[in-house]
Amino acid sequence: xxxxxxxxxxxxxxxxxxxxxxxxxxxxxxxxxxxxxxxxxxxxxxxxxxxxxxxxxxxxxxxxxx
Amino acid sequence: xxxxxxxxxxxxxxxxxxxxxxxxxxxxxxxxxxxxxxxxxxxxxxxxxxxxxxxxxxxxxxxxxxxxxxxxxxxxxxxxxxxxxxxxxxxxxxxxxxxxxxxxxxxxxxxxxxxxxxxxxxxxxxxxxxxxxxxxxxxxxxxxxxxxxxxxxxxxxxxxxxxxxxxxxxxxxxxxxxxxxxxxxxxxxxxxxxxxxxxxxxxxxxxxxxxxxxxx
Numbered sequence: 001x002x003x004x005x006x007x008x009x010x011x012x013x014x015x016x017x018x019x020x021x022x023x024x025x026x027x028x029x030x031x032x033x034x035x036x037x038x039x040x041x042x043x044x045x046x047x048x049x050x051x052x053x054x055x056x057x058x059x060x061x062x063x064x065x066x
Numbered sequence: 067x068x069x070x071x072x073x074x075x076x077x078x079x080x081x082x083x084x085x086x087x088x089x090x091x092x093x094x095x096x097x098x099x100x101x102x103x104x105x106x107x108x109x110x111x112x113x114x115x116x117x118x119x120x121x122x123x124x125x126x127x128x129x130x131x132x133x134x135x136x137x138x139x140x141x142x143x144x145x146x147x148x149x150x151x152x153x154x155x156x157x158x159x160x161x162x163x164x165x166x167x168x169x170x171x172x173x174x175x176x177x178x179x180x181x182x183x184x185x186x187x188x189x190x191x192x193x194x195x196x197x198x199x200x201x202x203x204x205x206x207x208x209x210x211x212x213x214x215x216x217x218x219x220x221x222x223x224x225x226x227x228x229x230x231x232x233x234x235x236x237x238x239x240x241x242x243x244x245x246x247x248x249x250x251x252x253x254x255x256x257x258x259x260x261x262x263x264x265x266x267x268x269x270x271x272x273x274x275x276x277x278x279x280x281x282x
Contacts (some may be wrong), residue, residue, distance in 0.1 A: 001239035012124045012125075012127055012128050012169075012271075012272070015262050017268075018268065019113065019117075020119055020174075021119055021172065021268050021271070022113075022120045022121075022242075023116065024274075025123075025135070025271060025275075026119055026123075026135075026138065026274070027138055028118060029135070029242075029275045029277065030134075030135045030137035030138070030139050030274050031070055031075060031134050031136045031137060031140075031277045031278070032140075032279070032280060033136050033137070033147070033150055033280070034141075034142065043277070057262060060071075065174060
């Protein structure tokens, strides 16, 4: 059965979001889009890397050798 | 190159939406669409910002058949968005097909107030990496029992998909059901007998819990 578009919008309008739903939906669920990397082995998440914090040449971070 | 704050990936475009002085437009990305706002920075996390984004995602869901909501804070440049979506286009398209015309209902099952809310001491305490990984493993392996199993059985014929997460402390179980929009009345009748002070049912929501993992 196809529901007309205005009725679809009303389906969602009926929802009264509690803060727990809002937090769960937006912070725990949803597509993770940012270019962060989770290194996993055998289905277990091991290391989480935030690329935006790491894209930096090593010689800009490490002190120069004497 | 533009900076996009991304609210959702969608199966189709819709006319631009306005919400609270914000303009959300649909841009084509690698064969699907993204509902975005052109902004220069991500909003700081606050209850108001979360509520506003939730309202916007619901508005987008009312305008398209298939939506994959994006987690809070997704500010990306257009090239990065194109690259991420292209990399997992097959998985994104498959999930868009699954969620088309469907909504999410959320069931939370709480521990009885009489029950001891103390956490299971056999589980590692939160805080360390090992504890986090152990929690992820435990949640992923969750098989519903008690009320959760009964509710799961009661709606089996109505749901297109189900996600089960075991909780800790007050929330024992979280069930996420993906159902046809047209099956909402029947679903509500099926779960109504279970609603109590220990069982909270909310929705319908866009399918937040049924999105693909783009990074594994």
